[in-house]
Amino acid sequence: MEIKEIAILVTYVGLCILTLLFIIKITNRRTIRPGKKSPGYMHISSDEDMAFSKDIYDLDWKPPRHIDEGICPEIMKTLDAAKEISPLLIELSSTLNDPQINPKDVSQLIVSDQGLTAFILKRVNSPYYGLVQKVDNIFNAIIILGYNEIYRIVMEERIKKAGIMPPRDEWVHANLTSSIAAYLASTSSSGISAGPMVTMGMLHNIGKTIIRESIRESPDGFPSDPRDIIRKEIEIYGIDHATLGGEMARRWGIPEKLCSTVEKYHWPMYWSLRDTAQEIPDIIREISFLCISSIAAYNYTNRIKGTYIGPDYYAFIKKTARMDSILSPEIRRDLDRIKKRFPKEEQ
Secondary structure (H helix, E strand, O other): HHHHHHHHHHHHHHEEEEEEOOOOHHHHHOOOOOOOOOOOOOOOOOOHHHHHHHHHOOOOOOOOOOOOOOOOOHHHHHHOOOOOHHHHHHHHHHHHOOOOOOOHHHHHHOOOOOOHHHHHHHHHHHOOOOOOOOOOOOOHHHHHHHHHHHHHHHHHEEEHHHOOOHHHHHHHHHHHHHHHHHHHHHHOOOOOOOHHHHHHHHHHOOOHHHHHHHHHOOOOOOOOOOHHHHHHHHHHHHHOOHHHHHHHHOOOOOOHHHHHHHHHHHOOHHOOOHHHHHHHHHHHHHHHHHHHHHHHHHHHHOOOOOOOOOOHHHOOOOOOHHHHHHHOOHHHHHHHHHHOOOOOOHO
């Protein structure tokens, strides 16, 4: 009987030791080793992971990362002539960035400006939205259309009131880009609010309008390729529209983080995710969303075809480097509605 009890005890101890070894082995497997991906959202790929996208950044020309020559007098004149943008826009942008946002607070902020209130209600009740019942107050307009749509309308009204009048194609692109950027931000785990992405989407190409209003456009026009546009702008004017957009945003009192993103939104077309993140780590998420959204908007309107940005940026926002990964059926429905709001006959 004694021998049997000893055998049972030995067997029990052996099983305990095996169980402990198994637990240690599983734990070690789950430990993040150097060079392996961490589960966090902001992961910059290792050198091995970057190999697949090396060639796309091997370009024969890249813009200077910082333009120090100054702005030519003609363009400076247009910048100086632009009116200050309404402080209400800055306050509204800040309010939309608050996680505790509610329709009552937003509506109270908007109704403090009677002209803006009238503009929004006129737009909301236009045939474009096709509402069955007339909307007679801002609160209901927010409930029906949502914060982002109302904010885009406010952005349009305030920018035009400041004296900057983008042509139809630029308004379409700005609205499409802001919608895509807001959607990507709100459906990702990035922690970025949709409101700032709407602001940056609406402003990222504002520099093109400033150039057009300052200097006669190049006789042979501009190419469709976004990279070639930047190159030609710098060759002709000494500055590109992204840099100008950032400068205009600063003059309007837009938060610096947003200004810097507008100013550098084109960087992903020239430098890898790792290079950009090392230079401007605090806005790498915003730049990734904004540049990809702008490229997607151009694809949507058939101005260009292709991703134009390395797969590293798409992987960073958890998308594949294909336009159908960005332009999903859900977002396309919203883009179709936006495009209808700007009929070609309004040109």
